[in-house]
Amino acid sequence: MQIMQTRRRFLAGAAMTGAAGIVGFPESLHAEPPLETTTVRLPRWVGGSYCWAGAYIAGELMRADGFTDV
Template identity: 95%
Template sequence: IVGLPESLHAEPLETTTVRLPRWVGGSYCWAGAYIAGELMRAEGFTDVRYVEADRSVDQSEWIARGETDFSVNFPPNQIASIDAGVPIKVLTGLHSGCLELIAKESIRSVTDLRGKRVGVDGFNNSRHMWLTLMSAYVGLDPVNDIQWVLTKDVKPTELFIQGKIDAFLGTPPQPQELRAKKIGHT
């Protein structure tokens, strides 16, 4: 790396402004967007903006509405947006390892979710889509084989500890908190 030019781009950029998504209160997985901003500045972007748009709609809509130029999103959300006609292009996927399926001890695999109460914080959102894909992949019918429990107004860890749900897709620090209490497993 020693001796490389400060910027590797060969010709001037056509545009020097880029709008990236900002998610206040987002988890550590948003660090990539902030690092990308710094890397873009190093490559000649002089105006890197972070925009927080309407959180009630998928970030693909932020792009379609002209609010941002890129998004940080789950591939299932991007696929659903493309299916719905949102004019986006996917450059790469994200979130390969920050989600953990947390379950009661009697549940040893995704197929064991048949007939179980699985908590989700909304329908057709990223967690619900991931769980739907996972269960369909192993031969379950996500609509009929799983009892979906909406956890929107309460933390899924609370419902899990209370025995009101048998499993949920967790993000840090949820799995770590439950492991510390020796409750459930991944």
């Protein structure tokens, strides 16, 4: 599948990029305050799950997000 890029579409994209650079970023992109709760408990299924990869990935992502006790 071939994507056709027209001059009009290119200039519209360039203008939007330039306008976003001039206006700046909204306040929501600033750093968030630290978490109030740093502990979370993930459920364990005994004998009901064949793949634990989802639980391990969720735990690592939560630790990266700021939870200290997962």
